[in-house]
Amino acid sequence: MLRIKNITKNFGDMKALDSFSYEVAENRITALVGPNGAGKTTLFDIITGVLKNEYGVVSLKNNVITNLETNQISQLGVSRMFQQVTYFRNLTVRDHLLLCLDENEGMFSNLFADRRSRMRQLKRIREILKLVGLSKPLKSLAYELSYGQKKLLGLAMALLRPHNILLLDEPVAGVNPLLKKEITNILLRLKEMGETIFIIEHDMNFVKEVADAIVVLNNGKLLDHGSPKKVLNNPKVIEAYLGE
Ligand SMILES: Nc1ncnc2c1ncn2[C@@H]1O[C@H](COP(=O)(O)OP(=O)(O)OP(=O)(O)O)[C@@H](O)[C@H]1O
Ligand SMILES: [Mg+2]
Structure with a gap:
Protein backbone atom coordinates (compact mmCIF):
# COMPACT_ATOMS: atom_id res chain seq x y z
CA MET A 1 0.00 0.00 0.00
CA LEU A 2 2.60 2.57 1.15
CA ARG A 3 6.06 1.79 -0.24
CA ILE A 4 9.06 3.53 1.24
CA LYS A 5 12.24 2.92 -0.70
CA ASN A 6 15.79 3.97 0.28
CA ILE A 7 14.67 7.15 2.02
CA THR A 8 17.64 9.21 3.21
CA LYS A 9 17.42 12.52 5.04
CA ASN A 10 20.37 14.53 6.26
CA PHE A 11 20.25 17.43 8.69
CA GLY A 12 23.71 18.88 8.19
CA ASP A 13 26.14 16.10 9.03
CA MET A 14 23.52 14.00 10.77
CA LYS A 15 21.68 11.23 8.93
CA ALA A 16 18.16 11.30 10.38
CA LEU A 17 17.16 8.58 7.89
CA ASP A 18 19.69 6.32 6.27
CA SER A 19 18.44 4.41 3.24
CA PHE A 20 15.28 3.29 5.01
CA SER A 21 12.92 0.95 3.15
CA TYR A 22 9.65 -0.66 4.20
CA GLU A 23 6.23 -1.42 2.77
CA VAL A 24 3.18 -0.77 4.93
CA ALA A 25 0.53 -3.44 4.31
CA GLU A 26 -3.09 -2.64 3.50
CA ASN A 27 -5.79 -3.07 6.14
CA ARG A 28 -3.28 -3.62 8.92
CA ILE A 29 -2.05 -1.62 11.88
CA GLU A 69 3.24 19.44 -1.97
CA THR A 70 1.56 18.47 1.32
CA ASN A 71 -1.93 19.21 -0.02
CA GLN A 72 -1.32 17.04 -3.10
CA ILE A 73 -0.18 14.16 -0.90
CA SER A 74 -3.23 14.61 1.26
CA GLN A 75 -5.45 14.59 -1.86
CA LEU A 76 -3.81 11.32 -2.92
CA GLY A 77 -4.94 9.75 0.34
CA VAL A 78 -2.44 10.27 3.16
CA SER A 79 -4.14 11.60 6.28
CA ARG A 80 -2.09 12.46 9.35
CA MET A 81 -2.59 13.17 13.01
CA PHE A 82 0.35 15.15 14.38
CA GLN A 83 2.45 14.47 17.49
CA GLN A 84 1.57 17.90 18.81
CA VAL A 85 -1.87 18.86 17.67
CA THR A 86 -2.32 22.62 17.51
CA TYR A 87 -5.65 24.32 17.04
CA PHE A 88 -6.86 27.69 15.84
CA ARG A 89 -7.63 29.80 18.89
CA ASN A 90 -10.96 31.17 17.72
CA LEU A 91 -12.44 28.19 15.88
CA THR A 92 -14.87 25.71 17.36
CA VAL A 93 -14.78 21.93 17.27
CA ARG A 94 -17.32 22.12 14.45
CA ASP A 95 -15.20 24.56 12.42
CA HIS A 96 -12.11 22.40 12.76
CA LEU A 97 -13.99 19.37 11.54
CA LEU A 98 -15.60 21.26 8.65
CA LEU A 99 -12.15 22.33 7.49
CA CYS A 100 -11.17 18.67 7.14
CA LEU A 101 -14.16 17.63 5.04
CA ASP A 102 -13.32 17.29 1.42
CA GLU A 103 -15.58 19.39 -0.70
CA ASN A 104 -14.56 20.47 -4.13
CA GLU A 105 -14.22 24.19 -3.72
CA GLY A 106 -11.44 24.29 -1.18
CA MET A 107 -11.37 23.95 2.55
CA PHE A 108 -12.72 27.35 3.56
CA SER A 109 -15.84 27.01 1.43
CA ASN A 110 -16.94 24.35 3.91
CA LEU A 111 -17.43 27.06 6.50
CA PHE A 112 -20.03 28.74 4.26
CA ALA A 113 -22.07 25.83 2.93
CA ASP A 114 -25.77 26.03 2.06
CA ARG A 115 -28.33 24.47 4.38
CA ARG A 116 -28.59 21.10 2.69
CA SER A 117 -24.85 20.64 2.37
CA ARG A 118 -24.47 21.73 5.97
CA MET A 119 -26.95 19.07 7.17
CA ARG A 120 -25.02 16.41 5.26
CA GLN A 121 -21.69 17.64 6.62
CA LEU A 122 -22.94 17.71 10.20
CA LYS A 123 -24.30 14.20 9.88
CA ARG A 124 -20.88 12.96 8.79
CA ILE A 125 -19.18 14.93 11.57
CA ARG A 126 -21.50 13.48 14.22
CA GLU A 127 -20.79 9.94 12.96
CA ILE A 128 -17.04 10.46 13.28
CA LEU A 129 -17.33 12.08 16.72
CA LYS A 130 -19.41 9.11 17.86
CA LEU A 131 -16.81 6.72 16.47
CA VAL A 132 -13.97 8.38 18.39
CA GLY A 133 -16.13 8.99 21.47
CA LEU A 134 -15.74 12.78 21.68
CA SER A 135 -18.87 14.11 23.32
CA LYS A 136 -18.10 17.85 23.64
CA PRO A 137 -20.66 20.26 22.13
CA LEU A 138 -19.73 21.21 18.56
CA LYS A 139 -19.68 24.87 19.51
CA SER A 140 -16.88 24.40 22.08
CA LEU A 141 -13.63 26.13 21.24
CA ALA A 142 -11.15 23.43 20.17
CA TYR A 143 -8.42 25.32 21.95
CA GLU A 144 -10.19 24.88 25.28
CA LEU A 145 -10.53 21.09 25.12
CA SER A 146 -8.58 18.95 27.57
CA TYR A 147 -5.40 17.25 26.39
CA GLY A 148 -7.15 13.90 25.83
CA GLN A 149 -10.10 15.53 24.07
CA LYS A 150 -7.65 17.35 21.78
CA LYS A 151 -6.14 14.00 20.84
CA LEU A 152 -9.60 12.64 19.99
CA LEU A 153 -10.40 15.73 17.93
CA GLY A 154 -7.08 15.28 16.09
CA LEU A 155 -8.03 11.70 15.32
CA ALA A 156 -11.53 12.73 14.17
CA MET A 157 -9.98 15.36 11.88
CA ALA A 158 -7.59 12.82 10.36
CA LEU A 159 -10.48 10.41 9.82
CA LEU A 160 -12.71 13.00 8.15
CA ARG A 161 -10.23 13.67 5.38
CA PRO A 162 -10.78 11.20 2.55
CA HIS A 163 -7.82 8.85 2.74
CA ASN A 164 -6.25 5.50 1.98
CA ILE A 165 -3.89 5.49 4.92
CA LEU A 166 -3.89 7.10 8.36
CA LEU A 167 -0.62 8.20 9.94
CA LEU A 168 -0.80 8.68 13.70
CA ASP A 169 2.14 10.15 15.61
CA GLU A 170 2.00 9.07 19.28
CA PRO A 171 -1.80 8.98 19.68
CA VAL A 172 -1.69 7.76 23.29
CA ALA A 173 1.30 9.75 24.59
CA GLY A 174 0.28 11.40 27.85
CA VAL A 175 -3.31 10.15 27.92
CA ASN A 176 -4.80 8.37 30.94
CA PRO A 177 -5.17 4.55 31.03
CA LEU A 178 -8.91 4.66 30.43
CA LEU A 179 -8.58 6.81 27.31
CA LYS A 180 -5.69 4.65 26.15
CA LYS A 181 -7.96 1.63 26.31
CA GLU A 182 -10.63 3.53 24.39
CA ILE A 183 -8.17 4.57 21.68
CA THR A 184 -7.01 0.93 21.45
CA ASN A 185 -10.61 -0.13 20.81
CA ILE A 186 -11.19 2.68 18.31
CA LEU A 187 -8.14 1.66 16.27
CA LEU A 188 -9.12 -2.00 16.28
CA ARG A 189 -12.62 -1.04 15.14
CA LEU A 190 -11.15 1.16 12.39
CA LYS A 191 -9.11 -1.78 11.16
CA GLU A 192 -12.24 -3.91 11.05
CA MET A 193 -13.79 -1.17 8.92
CA GLY A 194 -10.90 -1.57 6.45
CA GLU A 195 -8.51 1.19 7.50
CA THR A 196 -4.75 1.00 6.97
CA ILE A 197 -2.99 2.59 9.94
CA PHE A 198 0.68 3.50 10.35
CA ILE A 199 1.37 4.59 13.87
CA ILE A 200 4.34 5.91 15.84
CA GLU A 201 4.17 4.98 19.50
CA HIS A 202 6.50 4.47 22.45
CA ASP A 203 3.99 2.67 24.65
CA MET A 204 4.83 -1.00 24.10
CA ASN A 205 1.78 -2.37 25.90
CA PHE A 206 -0.40 -0.35 23.58
CA VAL A 207 1.65 -1.40 20.54
CA LYS A 208 1.34 -5.08 21.49
CA GLU A 209 -2.42 -4.73 21.72
CA VAL A 210 -3.02 -2.98 18.41
CA ALA A 211 -0.19 -3.77 16.01
CA ASP A 212 -0.18 -6.52 13.41
CA ALA A 213 3.40 -5.61 12.50
CA ILE A 214 6.19 -3.62 14.10
CA VAL A 215 9.00 -1.75 12.33
CA VAL A 216 11.99 -0.68 14.40
CA LEU A 217 14.04 2.37 13.46
CA ASN A 218 17.39 3.02 15.10
CA ASN A 219 19.68 5.87 14.10
CA GLY A 220 17.68 6.27 10.90
CA LYS A 221 18.12 2.64 9.89
CA LEU A 222 15.75 -0.31 9.78
CA LEU A 223 16.68 -2.55 12.72
CA ASP A 224 13.96 -5.19 12.43
CA HIS A 225 10.39 -5.70 11.28
CA GLY A 226 7.73 -8.37 11.54
CA SER A 227 5.19 -9.69 14.02
CA PRO A 228 5.20 -8.11 17.51
CA LYS A 229 6.22 -11.42 19.01
CA LYS A 230 9.23 -11.80 16.76
CA VAL A 231 10.40 -8.18 16.89
CA LEU A 232 9.99 -7.62 20.62
CA ASN A 233 12.06 -10.70 21.38
CA ASN A 234 14.91 -9.72 19.10
CA PRO A 235 17.95 -9.14 21.38
CA LYS A 236 19.14 -6.27 19.14
CA VAL A 237 15.80 -4.51 19.53
CA ILE A 238 15.85 -5.06 23.26
CA GLU A 239 19.36 -3.64 23.49
CA ALA A 240 18.72 -0.62 21.25
CA TYR A 241 15.30 0.34 22.47
CA LEU A 242 13.60 -1.59 25.15
CA GLY A 243 16.59 -1.48 27.49
CA GLU A 244 17.07 -3.48 30.60
N1 LIG B 1 14.31 20.27 11.33
C1 LIG B 1 15.35 19.64 11.87
N2 LIG B 1 16.59 20.19 11.81
C2 LIG B 1 17.66 19.55 12.33
N3 LIG B 1 17.59 18.35 12.92
C3 LIG B 1 16.41 17.77 13.00
C4 LIG B 1 15.22 18.37 12.49
N4 LIG B 1 14.16 17.54 12.71
C5 LIG B 1 14.67 16.47 13.35
N5 LIG B 1 16.00 16.60 13.51
C6 LIG B 1 16.88 15.60 14.13
O1 LIG B 1 16.67 14.37 13.46
C7 LIG B 1 16.70 13.29 14.37
C8 LIG B 1 15.41 12.50 14.25
O2 LIG B 1 14.36 13.26 14.80
P1 LIG B 1 12.85 12.76 14.84
O3 LIG B 1 12.02 13.89 15.31
O4 LIG B 1 12.51 12.17 13.53
O5 LIG B 1 12.93 11.62 15.95
P2 LIG B 1 11.78 10.68 16.53
O6 LIG B 1 12.16 9.28 16.23
O7 LIG B 1 10.45 11.14 16.06
O8 LIG B 1 11.94 10.93 18.10
P3 LIG B 1 10.82 11.03 19.27
O9 LIG B 1 10.49 9.60 19.64
O10 LIG B 1 11.58 11.71 20.37
O11 LIG B 1 9.65 11.82 18.78
C9 LIG B 1 16.93 13.89 15.75
O12 LIG B 1 18.31 13.77 16.06
C10 LIG B 1 16.52 15.33 15.58
O13 LIG B 1 17.24 16.17 16.44
MG1 LIG C 1 8.75 11.99 17.01
Missing part, protein backbone atom coordinates in the same frame (compact mmCIF):
# COMPACT_ATOMS: atom_id res chain seq x y z
CA THR A 30 1.71 -1.17 11.59
CA ALA A 31 3.66 0.37 14.47
CA LEU A 32 6.84 2.35 13.89
CA VAL A 33 8.96 2.28 17.06
CA GLY A 34 12.46 3.28 18.07
CA PRO A 35 14.40 5.42 20.55
CA ASN A 36 13.97 9.20 20.79
CA GLY A 37 15.61 10.80 17.80
CA ALA A 38 15.52 7.57 15.75
CA GLY A 39 13.92 9.40 12.82
CA LYS A 40 10.28 8.37 13.16
CA THR A 41 8.67 11.80 12.91
CA THR A 42 11.14 12.73 10.18
CA LEU A 43 9.86 9.75 8.19
CA PHE A 44 6.26 10.90 8.63
CA ASP A 45 7.34 14.41 7.58
CA ILE A 46 8.84 13.01 4.39
CA ILE A 47 5.83 10.82 3.62
CA THR A 48 3.48 13.80 4.05
CA GLY A 49 5.69 16.29 2.18
CA VAL A 50 6.43 18.49 5.22
CA LEU A 51 10.11 17.77 4.57
CA LYS A 52 11.71 17.22 1.18
CA ASN A 53 14.09 14.32 0.79
CA GLU A 54 17.15 13.99 -1.37
CA TYR A 55 17.18 10.26 -2.04
CA GLY A 56 14.60 7.52 -2.29
CA VAL A 57 10.96 7.19 -3.27
CA VAL A 58 7.67 6.97 -1.42
CA SER A 59 4.64 5.66 -3.28
CA LEU A 60 1.04 5.12 -2.28
CA LYS A 61 -0.94 2.60 -4.32
CA ASN A 62 1.60 3.01 -7.14
CA ASN A 63 1.42 6.82 -7.16
CA VAL A 64 4.82 8.32 -6.46
CA ILE A 65 4.28 10.95 -3.77
CA THR A 66 7.87 11.90 -2.92
CA ASN A 67 8.41 15.64 -2.77
CA LEU A 68 4.89 16.59 -3.85
